[in-house]
Amino acid sequence: MEITKGTIDCFFNEKGYGFLSDEAGIRRFFHIKDTTPGFRPESGCPVLFEAKNGKKGPSAAHVREDPEAVRPAHPKGRCFCPHCGTSIIPRLVLNIGTPVYSVCSFCGGIVADFRKPREDPRTKHISTKLSLLVILIAILLPLSKSSTLAIILEITILFMLISCYAIPWAFKMLLNR
Numbered sequence: 001m002e003i004t005k006g007t008i009d010c011f012f013n014e015k016g017y018g019f020l021s022d023e024a025g026i027r028r029f030f031h032i033k034d035t036t037p038g039f040r041p042e043s044g045c046p047v048l049f050e051a052k053n054g055k056k057g058p059s060a061a062h063v064r065e066d067p068e069a070v071r072p073a074h075p076k077g078r079c080f081c082p083h084c085g086t087s088i089i090p091r092l093v094l095n096i097g098t099p100v101y102s103v104c105s106f107c108g109g110i111v112a113d114f115r116k117p118r119e120d121p122r123t124k125h126i127s128t129k130l131s132l133l134v135i136l137i138a139i140l141l142p143l144s145k146s147s148t149l150a151i152i153l154e155i156t157i158l159f160m161l162i163s164c165y166a167i168p169w170a171f172k173m174l175l176n177r
Helices: 126-140 147-175
Strands: 003-012 017-022 027-031 046-054 057-065 091-095 098-103 110-113
Touching (some): 017 046
Parallel strands (some): 027 057
Antiparallel strands (some): 003 017, 017 027, 046 057, 098 110
16 A cells, blocks of 8 residues: 555544545545554644545545654644654643753653753863963973973873863763764
8 A cells, every 4th residue: 555645634532533634635534443553643733644445435544643744833832742742731840940841741751851951070170170280381381491301391281181171071072972
């Protein structure tokens, strides 16, 4: 069977059936048994289905949500859960009156996270280390009069720069993959 794109015109939850229109404008009947498990049909939802002719006219089988289609914005403060795809009014989780995150009332998945991203503890004090290093350079460079001592001092400073800046930066890049 050929897979066709369409949009649900209406669905009656109490009766368990509805109608959808394909791209050619043909209105087709479908029953809740004709949908994939976990899919909850709603008006205006873009779907994929297999077109067939039933006893009473055009019908649809294997109705499922179209994953490539962009769903329209939902009225009345509703949105679609990114985990289960259900139309919901997200429930806010508060901490002392401040929103922390919102959750889906059906699957419990986090819909939106309002917490600020935490700073990586490994890179937290880099600016402090760098400012101390600059002060150390300013103090020690005038003291180095021989060229050997200056080279050792420069190598030490270079090693300190690498250890306090480049290595934590590399770890941060690896962790954010």
